[in-house]
Structures are given as structure tokens and as C-alpha cells.
Amino acid sequence: MTESRSRTRPGADPMTQQLPDLSFTAFHQMNRPRYIHYAETFLHNRHDAEEAIDSAFEQLLRTWDKVLRVENPSGYAWTVMRNKVNDHSRARRRRPPLLDDEAFNTFALRDAVDPYGQITESLALMRAMRQLTERQLDVMVMTYLHGLNAPEVADVLGITSATVRSTVRHATRRLRDILGPDRAMEGRR
Numbered sequence: 001m002t003e004s005r006s007r008t009r010p011g012a013d014p015m016t017q018q019l020p021d022l023s024f025t026a027f028h029q030m031n032r033p034r035y036i037h038y039a040e041t042f043l044h045n046r047h048d049a050e051e052a053i054d055s056a057f058e059q060l061l062r063t064w065d066k067v068l069r070v071e072n073p074s075g076y077a078w079t080v081m082r083n084k085v086n087d088h089s090r091a092r093r094r095r096p097p098l099l100d101d102e103a104f105n106t107f108a109l110r111d112a113v114d115p116y117g118q119i120t121e122s123l124a125l126m127r128a129m130r131q132l133t134e135r136q137l138d139v140m141v142m143t144y145l146h147g148l149n150a151p152e153v154a155d156v157l158g159i160t161s162a163t164v165r166s167t168v169r170h171a172t173r174r175l176r177d178i179l180g181p182d183r184a185m186e187g188r189r
Contacts, residue, residue: 024064028057031077034146034156039085041141043092052088056081074158082134128178136171139164 032053039049060067060077070076129137135157142153143164150161150168157164 021064023068024061027060027073027077031156032057034148035081037146038138038141039081039088041145042085043089048088048092049085052084053081055088056084059084072158074156076158078138078157082138124179125175128175131178132171132174136167136174139167140171143168 035053035056036046036049039052040046043049043052056077059080067073067076129140132140138157139153142148142156143150148156150164153159153164154161159167
């Protein structure tokens with residue numbers, strides 16, 4: 001590792017012309033699209049999502065040396081991002097962020113024989129998902145709403161694929177307890 005994670009351009013003012021470390025640049029390029037997609041799920045607005053995620057990346061850049069020294073940099077970055085999304089939502093005086101609007105934009109609704117019944121079921125599911133732990137919610141949103149597979153979710157969250165699969169099982173069991181066995185997430189993917 002080098003002593004400094006930032007380099008300045010020759011002849012430039014070092015306080016205003018900092019270039020990020022290449023590892024940060026790569027991390028940013030790999031994760032920004034998924035982070036924004038996740039944030040849009042909760043903020044319901046692309047501009048707000050980008051603003052929250054850019055704020056998270058600014059914080060990560062300021063502390064990048066520290067981030068690289070933690071045991072799980074991806075997990076740390078995910079926590080920073082999730083906190084920024086929650087802060088952004090509160091700052092906009094919105095209700096607690098979650099997925100109510102997503103209930104009306106599902107494949108199941110488009111193909112439903114009983115649209116009213118499907119809306120009712122989707123809203124019940126979204127309310128039940130509010131009772132999941134943060135990790136369970138993150139995994140379920142990325143798996144079922146965003147369509148990521150276990151290795152992709154693991155990569156974003158900085159956990160193992162086995163942990164993702166286990167989290168899905170526990171979250172599904174929790175949803176089944178809340179909703180009843182006929183209305184949990186089984187078979188929806």
C-alpha cells in the first residue's frame with residue numbers, strides 16, 4: 001500500500017485537485033449503478049437516488065484509507081449507502097422508505113386474474129417486509145425485486161453466497177409467519 005491514496009496533478013493546487021485512488025474509482029464504477037437502483041426502490045425518484053448515492057460515495061472517498069482497512073469494505077460501504085438513503089428520505093420528510101409503490105408495479109399485477117386481490121396481497125407483503133431485519137430486507141429486495149442472483153447480492157453486500165441463501169430462507173420463514181403459509185415468497189422467483 002502507498003502512504004497516500006490520493007494523487008495531485010503536476011502544477012495543480014493539491015487541496016482542490018485531488019484524484020481518487022484507482023481502487024476507489026473501480027469500486028465506484030462497479031457499485032454505483034446497483035446502489036442507485038436500490039436507492040430508487042426506496043426514494044421513488046432517480047434524482048433523489050443519485051443525490052443520496054453521490055453523498056455516500058463522497059463520504060467513502062473522504063475515508064477511503066479507513067474503508068480499505070476494515071475487515072469487510074463492501075459491507076461497510078453498503079452500510080454507509082443504506083444510511084445515506086435513509087437520511088435522504090427523512091430529510092425529504094417522506095414516510096419511512098419502503099416499497100408500497102412497488103406493489104402496484106409487479107409482473108403479478110399485470111397478469112393477475114383478480115387485480116384487486118393481487119394489489120391486496122402485494123400491499124400485505126410490503127407491510128410484512130417492513131418487519132424484516134435490514135439485511136433480510138436488503139437481500140429480499142435485491143433478489144426478488146431487482147432479480148439478482150445469490151453471488152451478485154453477496155458481492156454487493158460483502159457477504160457470502162451461502163449467507164445470502166440463508167438470509168432468503170430466514171426472511172421467507174419470517175414472512176410466512178407474518179402472512180401465513182399460503183402467502184409467503186415461496187415460488188415467486
